[in-house]
Amino acid sequence: MNTATISIATKEDASGPLADVVFDQVLDAIYQGRLAPGSVINEVALAQEFGVSRGPVREAVRRLQGIQLITREPYIKARVVTLSAESALELFQMRMALEGVACNLATRRMSDDEIAQLLAELEQDRQRRLEAANGGASAPRVFDFHERIVRASGNNRIINALCGDLYHLLRVYRRHSGTVLERKDDAYAEHWQILRAIRSRDAELAESLMRSHIERAAKHLFEHLAEGASGIAGHPVSAA
Template identity: 35%
Template sequence: MTSVTSVTLSCSPIRTASLHEEVASRLRTLIFERRLLPGQRIDELALVQEWGVSRTPVREALKVLASEGLVTLQPRRGCVVTEVSEDDAEQLFPVMALLEGRCAYEAALHASDDELAELRLLHGELERHAAAHDADGYYRANHVFHTRVQEVAHNGWLSRATDQLRGFMRMLRGRQLAQPGRFEASIAEHRELLDALCARDAERAQRLMHDHLMAQLAALKALRASEAAQSRVA
């Protein structure tokens, strides 16, 4: 009979977050808040000096972000923030609409009463920012609301798939809200969605969430067309 040998493991404490993970987290925030813009080169030396770290954790962090698709390694330029092109958006939004639609479907079925009450509170934040036409505040509250719908669906596989694409959606940072009339349309779509979720009407919630994402794409395309036309005139 084969004996099982006991292995002595190191008892040294495990850090909750390594240095390169902290650097990666800060860089994600800079990208998502558009303080690092699409196409902008990331200056490793400047980060080293500003954050008081060595180049090793910065480079390791950039590898992590590259694996997530948030930055791109370019010859002779180093790392640059990934640009989400019009073609990317055309392909991304329909896929995200399917995923988030399913999140809404399962949230309507599985969310607890307390979780639905939480969604109503989060929607109240959306209402407040929409009334003030506060694009940054609305964007942040919108991200929290959509992420929470995803979480209360209670489907780990669905959440994993959705998470992989949500970062690219965040890189667009609600630009479609600059399209005239989009603020009003977006909050109206959210009101209907919340109503369907609270009524536990899964099929309606799925359809409304899907259409909400596709309306964002339509607004983004209209905004880009308008900007292109203005550029030609100038």
């Protein structure tokens, strides 16, 4: 594994245990695709890169296994999870069902101020994307539209299902469904449509738009897979 592309935090930057620093940095590398699916996790190389012993690295890898982003079998090196078409389909189907309901509930439960704040954050995210597209410096992305809607639903079971350990795997699949600039622009426009429905307090429309949004993301992912995208194993399957 080539660890040179990972942005490494120094010990002085770490506010917590070194294992947390390693975990956060490797997690971000997986999110951003700098560690591609199937990449071998070389604990010795990572320890050297971070300037730490293997203990914190081993603990970070163990935690990444726990959230299904790293796989390890007996006598086989640890690797970044390889995404499968079947798993992708199952996760997208689950997202369509649960996020649709979450969007419906959020429409009914969010205050006007919360909706206004979400609109402002979406606009800030758009500005960040424009700056990055124009080669300018931009702040790291901290805004996750889908997570915000799910949490706004107030339904703890849906929140735990989509924002717990499974959240990390969902983010990897979502990245693969939105790697092409055209899809990113479409997804952003769809986010605006969903928020407009929420602001209008049209819960049924908001739910329908969220389901359609996720279905289009799934369709894009499988089309990308059919064109030979790397990192996802298996053959394209219908997202219907």
